[in-house]
Amino acid sequence: MNLEQEFIRLNEYQRAAVVDESDACLLNAKVGSGKTTVLISKILYLHYHEQIPYEDMIVLTFTNKAADEIKERLAVQDESVREEQMKGFGTFHSVALYLLREKLPIETLGYEPGFTVITPEEEVELGLLLMDENSLSIKYKNRLKKRLEQERPAYEQGKKEPRYKDDLFRLMRLLGQEKLRQNKFTFRDLLRVTNYLLKKGCANFSPRWIIVDEVQDSDGIQMEFMENLKGCGVKFFAVGDPNQVIYSWRGSSSSIFYQLKAQFGAKEMTLPINYRSSGAILAAASCFLQNPDELSGSRGRGERIVIKNHYNAFVEAQYLTEEIKQIHKKGIPYREIAVFYRLQSQSEQLEKAFAKEGIAFEVSMKKTVQDVPVLSWFLCVMRAACNEKDVLAERKALGDKTYGEKQEGLAGKIKRFSVEFSAENLENKIVDGEAVYDYFDLDRNLRPTSAKYEQERQLVLDMIERMIAFALEKKLGMVEGFREFLNSSALYGIQILKKEVDMKADSVKLMTLHASKGLEFTHVFIIGVNYGLIPLQTKDFEEEDEERRLFFVGMTRAKDYLELSYYTSPEQVRVMPGESRYLRMIPEELVQSEKKVHEKVDLQKMRKEVEKSSMVQPLAMLFGVADEQGKSSLSERNSMGNGEPEERKVRHSKYGVGIITSEDETMVEAEFENYGKKQFVKAFSELEYL
DNA sequence: GTCCATAGGGTCCGG
DNA sequence: CCCTATGGAC
Numbered sequence: 001m002n003l004e005q006e007f008i009r010l011n012e013y014q015r016a017a018v019v020d021e022s023d024a025c026l027l028n029a030k031v032g033s034g035k036t037t038v039l040i041s042k043i044l045y046l047h048y049h050e051q052i053p054y055e056d057m058i059v060l061t062f063t064n065k066a067a068d069e070i071k072e073r074l075a076v077q078d079e080s081v082r083e084e085q086m087k088g089f090g091t092f093h094s095v096a097l098y099l100l101r102e103k104l105p106i107e108t109l110g111y112e113p114g115f116t117v118i119t120p121e122e123e124v125e126l127g128l129l130l131m132d133e134n135s136l137s138i139k140y141k142n143r144l145k146k147r148l149e150q151e152r153p154a155y156e157q158g159k160k161e162p163r164y165k166d167d168l169f170r171l172m173r174l175l176g177q178e179k180l181r182q183n184k185f186t187f188r189d190l191l192r193v194t195n196y197l198l199k200k201g202c203a204n205f206s207p208r209w210i211i212v213d214e215v216q217d218s219d220g221i222q223m224e225f226m227e228n229l230k231g232c233g234v235k236f237f238a239v240g241d242p243n244q245v246i247y248s249w250r251g252s253s254s255s256i257f258y259q260l261k262a263q264f265g266a267k268e269m270t271l272p273i274n275y276r277s278s279g280a281i282l283a284a285a286s287c288f289l290q291n292p293d294e295l296s297g298s299r300g301r302g303e304r305i306v307i308k309n310h311y312n313a314f315v316e317a318q319y320l321t322e323e324i325k326q327i328h329k330k331g332i333p334y335r336e337i338a339v340f341y342r343l344q345s346q347s348e349q350l351e352k353a354f355a356k357e358g359i360a361f362e363v364s365m366k367k368t369v370q371d372v373p374v375l376s377w378f379l380c381v382m383r384a385a386c387n388e389k390d391v392l393a394e395r396k397a398l399g400d401k402t403y404g405e406k407q408e409g410l411a412g413k414i415k416r417f418s419v420e421f422s423a424e425n426l427e428n429k430i431v432d433g434e435a436v437y438d439y440f441d442l443d444r445n446l447r448p449t450s451a452k453y454e455q456e457r458q459l460v461l462d463m464i465e466r467m468i469a470f471a472l473e474k475k476l477g478m479v480e481g482f483r484e485f486l487n488s489s490a491l492y493g494i495q496i497l498k499k500e501v502d503m504k505a506d507s508v509k510l511m512t513l514h515a516s517k518g519l520e521f522t523h524v525f526i527i528g529v530n531y532g533l534i535p536l537q538t539k540d541f542e543e544e545d546e547e548r549r550l551f552f553v554g555m556t557r558a559k560d561y562l563e564l565s566y567y568t569s570p571e572q573v574r575v576m577p578g579e580s581r582y583l584r585m586i587p588e589e590l591v592q593s594e595k596k597v598h599e600k601v602d603l604q605k606m607r608k609e610v611e612k613s614s615m616v617q618p619l620a621m622l623f624g625v626a627d628e629q630g631k632s633s634l635s636e637r638n639s640m641g642n643g644e645p646e647e648r649k650v651r652h653s654k655y656g657v658g659i660i661t662s663e664d665e666t667m668v669e670a671e672f673e674n675y676g677k678k679q680f681v682k683a684f685s686e687l688e689y690l
Numbered sequence: 691g692t693c694c695a696t697a698g699g700g701t702c703c704g705g
Numbered sequence: 706c707c708c709t710a711t712g713g714a715c
Contacts, residue, residue, distance in 0.1 A: 063704060093705045120705090140710070143699090164711095187705050217704080250704065343701060491705060514702050536701060537706085550702080574700095574706065 003048050006041055006077070010034075013271050018042045020237070024230070024266035026215070026257065027239040030295055031285075031556045032276030032520070035239045039213060040073050042237060046209055047078075054085040056208040058229060060092050062217045064492050066518065067091055070213070088207060092222050093491050096190040103205035104197040111193075115183045116387045117487040120145050121370070123175065123186050126392055130174045136167035148172070152188060153220060183389040187491070191221045198228035207234055215240035215260065219251030223260065236264060239271075243289055246514060246550045254545070274556075276520055278302025281562050284586045285555040288548045304592040307583055308565040313346065316527060316565060317353035324359060324508060327523060334360050336522040338509040340554045342533045347510050354508065364511035369494045374446070374456040375463055377403040379486065381410070381440065382467070385417035386483040403445045413440050423477040431478055433464040513554040524558035526551075529566045529583055532575040551582055 007015060014034060017027050018041045029035035043059065046052045061067040067090045075081055087098050097117065100106050106115070118126075124145045131138055140147060151162050155172050162168035179189065210229050212218075215238040218226070230236050238260070245254040253259075261268055272294070274282055279301035286292040310316035324337055339350060347363050354361045369375045377400050384394035394414060398405045405411060419425065420439065437460065446456050470488075471481020509521070513534075528534060535547035555562060566579045648660040650670050658670035 091705060140698095142710080190705090246702080247704070249702070344703095345701095493705090512702065532706095539699095546702095 003044060006044060010037070010041060011273060013269070013273070014038050014041070017239075017269050017271065018045050020267070020269060021235075022267040024236040024264040025238070025269060026261050026264075026266040027237070027269050027271060028257070029239045029241050029271040030274060031241060031244065031553075032274040033271035034275060035241075035271060036069065036073070036213070038271065039070060039211065039239060040077060042211060043070075043074060044077055052208050054081060055088070056206075057088060058095060058207045058210045058234075059086075059089040059213075060095060060210065060226075061213045062091065064091055064094075066213055067094070091491070092218075092225055093187055093190050094488070096194040096225070097185075097487060097491065099194050099198075099205065100185070100190065104194065106193065106197070109193065109197075110180055111185075112183050112389075114387055114483060115185055116383060116390060116483060117190065117490040118179075118184045118186055119490050120149065120186065122392070123148065123179075126178060126182075127171055127175055129392070130178060131167075131171060134170075134174060136171055136174075138168055138171060139164040139166045156192070181389065182391060183387060188221065191225055195221070195224050195228050198225075198231070206232060209235045209237065212236075212238035212240075214244075216242055216245050216254070216257050217247055217252045218256060223256065226260075227263070230264065236266070238266075243549060244517065244553055246517065246546060246553055248542075248546055254549075272296055273298050275299075276559055277556055278558075278560055280304050280590050281555065281558050281560075284562070284590045285552050287585045287587070288552040288555070288582070303561055305586065305590055306561075306563040306592045307579075307586075308563060309568060309579070310565055311568050312571060313349045313528070313567065316567070317349040320350065320525065320527075321353045321357045321359060324354075325357070328359075332523060333506050334508045335504070335506045337525075338511065338516065338519070338521040338523070338557065339525045339527060340511060340513050340516050340557070341527050342513055342536060343528075344512055346528055346533075350510055360505075360507035361510055362505065362507045364509065364515045369489075372459065374403065374452075375459055375494075378442075378460050378463060381414060382482060383486055385414045386479060386486060388415070388418065406444050409441060410445070418479045421478045423479075426478065431468055433461040433468065436464045436468075437461060513550050516557050517553050520557050520559055522559045523561045523563075524554070525563045525565070526554050527565050528570070528575070529564050529580045530570055530575050530578065531580045532572075533570075534580050534582060537574055548582075 007018075010018065011034075014037065017025070017038050027035070027038065029038070039059075043054075043057065046057065047054060059067075059070060061070065071086055071089055074086075087102075088095055090098070100111075100115075101113075107113075127144055127148065128141065130136070131141070138144065147162075147168060151168060152172065155162070155169050160169075179186065185193065207229070210226065212226065217240075226236070226238075240257055242254055242257045245252060245256075248254065260266065274295060274297045277285070277297065278299050279297050280303065282295060282297040282299075284305050286295050289295065308319075310319060320339065324334075327337060328334060341347065344365070351361070351363060369379060377397065380393045380397040380400070384390050384397050387393070394411075397414065398411055417439075421431070421436075437457075442457075442460060446453055446460070450456070467482050467485045468478070470485040471478055474481055474484060476484060509519075513526070526534070531537075534551055535544055538544045538547060564583060566583065567575070568577055570577060650658055650660060660670050
């Protein structure tokens with residue numbers, strides 16, 4: 001391990017961040033500035049220069065993917081590092097699980113060591129059961145999962161009534177009791193209980209450093225987790241980028257970076273230089289920042305950005321297959337090419353076209369074990385077998401219509417499993433998949449006469465083998481190992497049949513803008529840059545800010561080549577024809593001049609619009625055509641900041657005269673004396689512009 | 691139990 | 706915008 005060699009590769013900002021010794025430090029890492037490199041170097045520096053054992057570091061990430069990347073890259077730099085030294089490395093939830101398992105006195109709260117972790121889906125099932133048993137009345141029960149997640153913070157803060165004034169809070173209380181009875185933790189419980197116990201005392205656990213990745217994505221309970229860890233006299237180092245907050249609908253806020261700074265009295269440092277993107281790409285992306293000057297690049301200007309117009313998604317898909325083939329012919333591997341879109345549904349046309357033309361591609365979507373009935377059932381059997389208190393899993397295992405108990409026996413096998421397979425009982429007997437399969441006598445449930453028998457049997461056997469391998473790797477007994485496998489798969493998901501997107505495979509990647517975060521490609525296409533898609537039609541102006549950041553994230557994935565496209569005649573109802581105003585926000589000199597093509601297309605489009613408008617489409621007129629004439633684009637440029645903000649006034653029949661505070665194609669917000677700020681949908685409000 | 695007006699959600703998707 | 710769950714009217 002040559003630390004010095006590591007250091008030579010870092011720039012001065014990166015180096016300063018690595019060696020910083022403040023009690024709390026927040027690193028504002030601009031997009032593409034090498035934050036993961038700094039994180040890894042920091043860990044190595046602490047370990048080899050400050051002699052801090054890896055075991056005394058807590059390294060928190062937001063996603064499993066990020067956790068894996070950090071562990072992998074660390075292992076490359078330091079071959080001597082072992083898995084068990086990195087127990088404190090992982091997502092907030094998996095680290096909380098580790099603390100509850102090994103460091104915190106959960107029995108003081110009535111939990112037992114064999115506890116299990118359940119998914120949100122399972123909590124909903126439990127909730128529906130309790131609802132019936134206690135004849136509670138719950139509104140929107142088809143959206144119970146969402147309601148439980150969204151209203152839980154209010155409940156925990158002691159709010160009296162749920163949003164729809166039903167029995168939801170009573171249900172939450174009952175759920176709490178039932179989960180304790182069944183010895184189960186939800187994802188949120190992992191953090192909540194850990195927080196509670198940490199606050200009471202740090203127990204026999206005293207890390208020396210906390211290192212946090214993508215800190216801007218944390219929500220309230222994760223903030224608390226960091227605070228409580230830090231309360232134990234630990235040094236704190238976090239990296240993040242306020243410009244990449246795209247999950248605020250999930251509880252993170254764009255101000256969390258600054259909240260954290262104030263709360264921890266943290267020293268702020270920055271990584272200002274982008275190494276990833278060409279000058280043109282960076283300059284274009286900067287148009288979507290609050291403060292466009294804050295980003296600087298290290299590369300030359302490079303190729304200009306390309307803006308293309310297509311008739312519709314179908315035509316575009318044909319074009320993209322040809323274009324990508326050409327790029328590939330020039331020697332660019334498929335893995336360096338990506339297509340981003342706003343909605344999951346937009347991948348369909350592309351998938352068809354690519355498949356037809358034999359272009360290797362992968363779509364980012366996840367398939368879980370829940371989609372395979374036999375495995376879903378088998379995991380219930382295992383969950384019941386590994387947690388004797390899990391009556392829900394037991395009921396589902398025995399009562400399943402297809403696979404449930406056919407003859408007496410399974411119930412007893414489940415009950416006795418933890419004894420039969422305990423370390424003492426097994427002694428040195430070798431356990432293989434068949435042994436577990438035969439113990440449960442699963443042929444009775446899978447029925448050899450069934451058409452799917454062979455396939456299902458194999459799926460189950462593979463699953464058992466994986467569980468055994470997991471237990472052996474963790475050096476745990478079968479029962480404990482299986483239990484940990486089930487817990488980690490609740491948190492991590494079990495990838496079956498098809499792994500999730502394999503970044504190393506040589507294929508074109510298709511994904512949503514959200515899914516693109518953290519990745520990079522030499523060639524990026526962002527499709528459907530129409531109003532109604534990018535940006536999505538949003539309810540308020542805060543959501544609109546987030547759409548801008550999302551587009552920013554997408555653009556900054558591109559290293560060398562960025563192409564943006566929009567539809568003349570989109571099929572979906574909510575999508576407006578013609579270029580999104582986001583495209584107009586990019587200065588012309590950064591765009592490859594295809595203006596002629598544009599104008600031609602625009603003329604065609606205008607003709608179409610005219611034809612359409614004779615069929616009376618007042619909304620389309622307002623959204624599309626008024627815009628086309630450049631009427632509202634003037635105010636748009638003003639609201640982007642650089643020009644003098646001129647004061648414009650409106651009159652409303654009820655509120656009187658007010659001053660426009662912000663506006664876009666659809667909405668206008670105005671402030672009225674005595675009434676404050678009000679928002680209006682332009683198409684419906686009868687505002688008089690003064 | 692059925693009819694109808696109305697409010698609210700819709701997309702993105704982590705652990 | 707379009708869809709649907711909800712709850713009052715009957």
